[in-house]
Amino acid sequence: xxxxxxxxxxxxxxxxxxxxxxxxxxxxxxxxxxxxxxxxxxxxxxxxxxxxxxxxxxxxxxxxxxxxxxxxxxxxxxxxxxxxxxxxxxxxxxxxxxxxxxxx
Numbered sequence: 139x140x141x142x143x144x145x146x147x148x149x150x151x152x153x154x155x156x157x158x159x160x161x162x163x164x165x166x167x168x169x170x171x172x173x174x175x176x177x178x179x180x181x182x183x184x185x186x187x188x189x190x191x192x193x194x195x196x197x198x199x200x201x202x203x204x205x206x207x208x209x210x211x212x213x214x215x216x217x218x219x220x221x222x223x224x225x226x227x228x229x230x231x232x233x234x235x236x237x238x239x240x241x242x
Contacts, residue, residue, distance in 0.1 A: 140148075
């Protein structure tokens with residue numbers, strides 16, 4: 139014979155199994171409602187900082203201006219160095235021609 143506590147435990151176990159089946163059934167229903175065609179996909183876009191169109195032109199212009207100034211400075215320095223080298227070469231040649239002792 140089954141005692142009342144055994145009967146109670148058996149009923150609780152059956153209720154638990156029934157609840158689990160109901161949850162599984164509800165999950166299946168939800169999965170069927172959600173189909174891959176219903177999912178909305180949003181195309182992502184890389185965030186671009188807000189810049190006014192003229193601001194880009196100003197930045198490019200400033201870079202070009204800086205590059206021009208750097209080129210002018212480099213040319214001036216090169217011309218000064220070239221002048222110094224030419225003067226030194228002329229001085230050395232003059233020294234060799236006129237002031238160096240000629241020994242045979």
